[in-house]
Amino acid sequence: MAYNRIYLNGTLLLDKEPGITSHDAVSQIRRTVSQRRIGHTGTLDPLAEGLLVICLGKATKVVQFLTNMEKTYKAEVTLGRTSPTYDAEGVDFNQAPFAAPDISVTEIDSMLDKFRGEFVQRVPVYSAVRVGGRRLYEAARNNEPVEPPERTVEIKELKVTGYDNPRLTLEVTCSKGTYIRSLAHDIGDELQCGAYLSHLRRTRVGKFSVDDALTLSEVEQLHEQGELGKRLLPYHKVLNYPAVTISDEFRTHVISGRDLTKDDIIKVHNSFEDGQTMMLRDTYGRVLAVGQAEIDSAALKGEIEKGRKLFTYLRVLN
Numbered sequence: 459m460a461y462n463r464i465y466l467n468g469t470l471l472l473d474k475e476p477g478i479t480s481h482d483a484v485s486q487i488r489r490t491v492s493q494r495r496i497g498h499t500g501t502l503d504p505l506a507e508g509l510l511v512i513c514l515g516k517a518t519k520v521v522q523f524l525t526n527m528e529k530t531y532k533a534e535v536t537l538g539r540t541s542p543t544y545d546a547e548g549v550d551f552n553q554a555p556f557a558a559p560d561i562s563v564t565e566i567d568s569m570l571d572k573f574r575g576e577f578v579q580r581v582p583v584y585s586a587v588r589v590g591g592r593r594l595y596e597a598a599r600n601n602e603p604v605e606p607p608e609r610t611v612e613i614k615e616l617k618v619t620g621y622d623n624p625r626l627t628l629e630v631t632c633s634k635g636t637y638i639r640s641l642a643h644d645i646g647d648e649l650q651c652g653a654y655l656s657h658l659r660r661t662r663v664g665k666f667s668v669d670d671a672l673t674l675s676e677v678e679q680l681h682e683q684g685e686l687g688k689r690l691l692p693y694h695k696v697l698n699y700p701a702v703t704i705s706d707e708f709r710t711h712v713i714s715g716r717d718l719t720k721d722d723i724i725k726v727h728n729s730f731e732d733g734q735t736m737m738l739r740d741t742y743g744r745v746l747a748v749g750q751a752e753i754d755s756a757a758l759k760g761e762i763e764k765g766r767k768l769f770t771y772l773r774v775l776n
Contacts, residue, residue, distance in 0.1 A: 470487070497521050729754075746774070
C-alpha cells in the first residue's frame, strides 16, 4: 500500500500499555511503519504504563537531548507485603501480609520528607542496569550474589493523593534514573511493614503529557490512514533551548559545521550563557543544529574579538 512508502521523521508520544517492555513497544512501531530507525528516550518497566517519548527517522538525532527530562508518575504503593522485584511480579500472595500501621495521611506526608529533594537511592536488584558488563536481573534470577549500585536522584515533588489502608497513592515528579519501585520499597522499610509498587503510570516527560499520546492501536490505525505523520512533533516543538536565527546565506554552511560569526545571526531568542546548550534556527523557524554556546548572549550586542568562537556543534539536524 502507498502509505508504507512514507518515511516518517519526528517525535511520537506513545501511551504504553502494561505488560509489554519499552523495547516491545518500539519493535511494534517498527513493524507498523516498516522502518528501522526508531528509538525511545527512557524506558518504562513492563508492568508500568503511560508516556513513552519515541523518535522516528531523522528525529533519532535528538534522543540524546531528551533523555534527561524530569518525569511525573501516578503510583500506587501497597503496604504490608514485600517483593524482591519491588513490584507485583515478585509478591508471594500465599503468605499472610504484615499489618500496615495505623497512621494518618498527615503522618505519612511528614515521613515522605525523607524522600523529597536529593538523596541516594539503591537500584533494584531486578533491573536492566549493568554491573560488570552484566544485567542485574540476570544475576538475580540465577541467585548469584550482586551488589546493586547506588545513585543520587532527586524527587522534586511528592504528593499523597490518597490512602485507603493498605493502598497509598502518590504523585511523583523526579529526575532521570529515579526508580519508583525502589521508592515504594523504601517507604515500606520506613513504615516497618514492607511495601511494593502495585501500579505505575507515567503522566509526563518534561513538557509532554500522556493526554496527548497515542496507543499502539491508534498508531497502527493512523498509519493505515496515512495520517500518522501529522501527529509527529518536529524539532522546534520538542527541543526547549535558547536559540538564534541565522541568515539564509549561512544556513547552507551548517551541514559542514562552519563556525558561526556575529554577522550570521539575525535574531536572538531567549538569553543564554557561555556553556549553555542552544540551537541554530533558520528564518522559517526550523531547528538546524544543537550545540554549546561559547559566549553570553548579552555579549553579542557589543564588539567581539576577531576569531572568538561563538558556538560548538553537538548535533547537526538538517
